[in-house]
Amino acid sequence: MIEIPDDLHFDAVPLAFLLGTWEGAGVGDYPTIEAFRFGQQVTFGYIANKPFLTYTSRTWLLDDAGERVRPLATETGFWRSKLDGSVDVTLAHPTGIVEIWLGKVEGPRLEMRTDVVARTEDAKDYTAGHRLYGLVKGELMYAYDMAAMGHPLQAHVSAQLKRVDAELAAE
Numbered sequence: 001m002i003e004i005p006d007d008l009h010f011d012a013v014p015l016a017f018l019l020g021t022w023e024g025a026g027v028g029d030y031p032t033i034e035a036f037r038f039g040q041q042v043t044f045g046y047i048a049n050k051p052f053l054t055y056t057s058r059t060w061l062l063d064d065a066g067e068r069v070r071p072l073a074t075e076t077g078f079w080r081s082k083l084d085g086s087v088d089v090t091l092a093h094p095t096g097i098v099e100i101w102l103g104k105v106e107g108p109r110l111e112m113r114t115d116v117v118a119r120t121e122d123a124k125d126y127t128a129g130h131r132l133y134g135l136v137k138g139e140l141m142y143a144y145d146m147a148a149m150g151h152p153l154q155a156h157v158s159a160q161l162k163r164v165d166a167e168l169a170a171e
């Protein structure tokens with residue numbers, strides 16, 4: 001486990017297990033597309049004494065050798081918690097989608113669902129999401145289910161990430 005930084009706002013403490021930069025790989029699928037493998041880099045940061053974490057994720061399509069072929073999805077936003085474990089997250093996607101997520105963090109496990117999804121005129125037909133994050137033996141695992149393209153909530157991507165930085169300092 002990481003040490004909780006002294007200048008991390010107390011409201012953000014339940015999310016502290018996410019802090020840092022993580023890298024790894026995952027798999028993706030959906031009824032309307034071909035299955036794929038991707039690489040991912042995720043960074044959770046914080047600003048001294050502010051009650052939220054900053055968040056950015058970048059992904060790349062991987063070939064069979066595990067080499068990056070081209071960028072895939074990226075997303076960015078803010079993660080907020082309260083000491084009772086309630087969580088809300090705002091996320092923006094370059095595909096014309098913004099979301100508000102509501103959930104609960106219990107120890108190193110976080111489950112959340114979309115409360116609100118808004119889309120631009122040309123965004124894909126995406127209506128809801130569910131995400132589960134968990135720290136298992138020091139690795140960050142997550143699974144993301146989505147309802148999209150007329151299909152009910154089901155698996156889209158999941159990944160397993162290792163922490164790659166040692167230093168945790170306010171941005």
Ligand code: HEM
Binds near residue numbers: 093124
């Ligand atoms: C690790 C994160 C993600 C990766 C690597 C990923 C990758 C992909 C890939 C490769 C496709 C198929 C080809 C394409 O349209 O580019 C796809 C389709 C799609 N993804 Fe994702 N995605 C991710 C996260 C998301 C998120 C967060 C959303 C919603 C906010 C989303 C919504 C969709 C939709 C709606 C489709 C379209 C399916 C279709 O056109 O039939 N994806 N994704």
